[in-house]
Amino acid sequence: MSKDVMRPWEDRTKQPRERAEALVAAMTLEQKINQLHGAMDTIDIYAMTAQAREAGTDMDALATQIRVERHVEGIDELGIPRFRITNGPVGVGMGDGTPSPPATSLPMTIGLAAGFDPALAREYGSIIGSETATLGQHVLEGPGVCLHRIATAGRNFEYFSEDPYLSGVMGVEVTKAIQEHGIIAMGKHYVVNDQEYERFRTSVEVDEQVLRELYLLPFEMLVKDAGIAAIMSAYNRVRGVYATEYRYTLTEVLRHEWGFEGYVQSDFWSCRSAAPSLNAGMDHEMPDAKWLNEDNVTAALRDTSLEIKTVDRALVRRFTQMFRFDQFDRPYDPGDIDAAGHGARARRIGTEIAVLLKNEGGVLPLDPNAGAIVIVGQSTYVDDACLGGGGSSKVLPLYTVPPLEGMRDVLSGLSGSASVTKITVADDLTNLDEAKRAAAAADVVVIMAGLVATEGEDQLGMSMLNDQNRLIAEVGPVNPTTVVVLKDSNPVLMPWIDAIPAVLETWNQGQEDGHAVADLLFGVVNPSGKLPTTYPKTQEDTLAARRPERYPGTDEGDGYPVIRYSEGLQMGYRWFQSQGIAPLFPFGHGLSYTTFGLSDISVDTGSHPGRSPITVRATVTNTGDAAGAEVAQVYLGLPNAAHQPPKRLVGFRKVTVAPGDSRPIEIVVDPAATNHPLSVWSRGDHAFVTIPGEYAIYVGTSSDDTPTQHRFTVAA
Structure with a gap:
């Protein structure tokens, strides 16, 4: 076909999905399989990991050894560009390039969450999105919104906090900012990859209510509030099934319930099969073709364990997002990062x-x-x-x-x-x-x-x-x-x-x-962060102390470790408050070089308590002699019949106040919000429901410092 003749998928007047469907319809089977996976020679990551540990090599050094070009090969005759992928979420990490190009090394995500400031998260994401685009990449693998269930987890620095709402709010803003630069953001690691121990083998057993109210919640917010374009599936098993093969989370929850329209990529070498993974809802294997290769896919098509429409579906999902962000029509023209400008922003963050x-x-x-x-x-x-x-x-x-x-x-x-x-x-x-x-x-x-x-x-x-x-x-x-x-x-x-x-x-x-x-x-800047995770006095105070089934797991006869989240909803500050254990420093704690007072606190539950938005108003006064910022925090206590921990975070607002001045603030808690602030998961209804009874609104400056309470009743 002459290059002067527009092919259907090149018609920019069509919707992204229409263009993607037209492109896939024009592809041969060989071309389709070529686009199902990354393009590097298969390496045995399991053997390399074992050898590195035996040799005393740390995991950072191992990552350097297996630095790879993160991409999918292009197909010139169809106009499919080389699809360039870079790691996150703490900046532009390992990207498509040899070596990976330098970028702004930002503070870790756990620190960003301590800002308790959505605007700061938006700026953080903007730096990452801008640099990803400048370096000619298409995908940024981040943000990470798993939770700090275990204080010693190796990737807590990549994740925001122990609280699902705080993690979701910050993750949504980072996602929006990344995608504003024409970059696909990829939420990870879906789901319950809350520890690194034996991550290629471990199975996580978790109650449905706990899964919904804690560990799935920030992902739900990414999908519904940020329109995230991609999700990365985790290494671990979930209820005995590898996350890349678990149809319940990948399809029933993610797509049918939440309406996710993007694509699912495997974490690197987390794919464990061809037909089962694609059928479950995984769409793309990275970084190679260990499973989604020509031999496996054609054999699965031949024996009907896989349908060609399922292959097409996987490709349409990814191409739709590429068209959505204009990535087919964007030339590869990497530029230079504004090192000084972005460095100044990183310093301020x-x-x-x-x-x-x-x-x-x-x-x-x-x-x-x-x-x-x-x-x-x-x-x-x-x-x-x-x-x-x-x-x-x-x-x-x-x-x-x-x-x-x-x-x-x-x-x-x-x-x-x-x-x-x-x-x-x-x-x-x-x-x-x-x-x-x-x-x-x-x-x-x-x-x-x-x-x-x-x-x-x-x-x-x-x-x-x-x-x-x-x-x-x-x-x-x-x-x-x-x-x-x-x-x-x-x-x-x-x-x-x-x-x-x-x-x-x-x-x-x-x-x-x-x-x-x-x-x-030296006080050029007054500290204003708040702890996004609890600091215990001793490790014996944590939820897994003397409970190996909670971590690192036990072999229950299947040959791999099983980690049981038997603490239920009592995780993070919920654990400490439910157990009556005083932490060294609680979630939400943070001092200042000045002092603040919260006054004139009022709570308006609306005309239909439980259904109407709740408006919390207060005045923040700087009672010291230095300018500074305070974070007002709103927690909710549910009726006894809900069998919940004492408090859950449902709102916060950071405000900067000059010495001697006062600033009014308003925090709205909407029962219809995607974080379901007033609701609990009902197994019988298979939905979030609001239970009748007496609720309590707590207002203060940390999870343990909420002197103001307001009670209201939700009628049956």
Whole structure:
């Protein structure tokens, strides 16, 4: 056919699905199979993982070894472009290129959630979407909206929080922003991939109500509120069936109930079959053709375990999204990222997500003229920017700002006279005495410590590695003006907390670590983050303590570990409140360099309580002497008949207030919203229902600090 003659799928006046159907109708079987999978030589990821662990290779190093070009081959004669895929969700990670191109290394997603700010999530997603487009990619594998069920889970840094509503709100905004740049966003990992232990083998057993109200909920929000274009299926089994073959979640829930119109891609090497996966609703295998290859697909078509219409359906779903985002007509023309501009934005985001956990005696912010300041810590946290989580999502940074350089830059900008030096403590603490002497001689000590988690393996415990707790416990008390700066992928234990006056959680900050942390320490920016996950006093207080069936699972006779979510809805702060266990720092906790008051709180439940939107109004007053931001949080308590934990988060609002000023806020809780704020899952009705009875609205500034209560009744 002459190139001058428009083919049906090239007609831009047609709807994306019409164009996709026309294209698939014109394809040969060989071409169709070619488009069902990625295009790299098959490698044995299982063998490589086992060999790496035997050799003592960490998973981050393994990810570098298996760095691949993430793409699907194009078909020039049909005008199908090479389909370029890049990993997320903490920036543009492993993409289609050799090597993967550098990009802005952003703070980890767990930190973004600590911002409790949808607008901040929108900016975060905009940076990612913009850079993905600039680098000529078509898909960004993110956001990740699994939950922090286990505090030691290796990919918590990629996920937002322990709360499904907070995770959903932030994930929706990230998704919208990514897709505004003509990029397909891909929600992951669907579903209950909440731990990395034996992720290729483990089966998760979870009650339907728990699955609906917690673990499926943020995915439902991505589909209904963000119009997400793609979903990535998980590695693990769900109720004994691999997630890539589980028709109930992939088709019945995702498509028939939620109306999802995008496509489902396998996580890399998570596909385990040809016909069963396609029949269940998985549409695309990555990164190779281990299963959806010509031999397997043609054999399945021949024996009728697979229908050609099912193959067509899978392709139409993906091509529809490519047409939706104009990816067929976009030339491959990668450009240069605005490194300075995006770096400045990353720095600002980094300052708005830090959580001030403790600040006795007003140690923070530091005086720029404080005299001699010494930074103490192990190399990962003091010698260079803490880029964060390991594995396939790790971003190759455009540049980095180490702590010492960043602190000196900020001091220079403030015309401060303080001097800053650094002591790098060996991982085996052999020079700990040197650090103690330096701390005793300094005017201010800043201990930097933390935890960098990685894909592919969970931590053995909640303590920071390399005996950092001992480092803090011995160095901290030497000087009364000591600040601990935590740089974490996960919540950590703090057995030294009573001996340290000030603790600032900054998370794994990414490339602008040095500047962002210094901005916070010297009060250029006032911390305003809130914990998106609970920090327990001890690991024994967590839901899986002494309960191996909850984690890491037990072999129940099938030969693989089975993890039972037998805690039900009691996960995260719901667990601590249901069990009456006081955490070290609760979900939603975060201090400021100023103080705030919540007043004039009113709750309007509307003309039909339970069906009408609930409007919570309050006044936030800055009662201190520094500008800052506070997050008002609204929780809901359900009737006793619902058999629910005491509270669930249903609304929040972050507001910046000048010292001495007041700002009115309004938070609307809509019973019809996709997070089903007033409802519980009914197995009998196979739907979310609102139970008659007495409800309680709690308003405050953390899950454990909700002094204002308002009760209302939903009639039968």
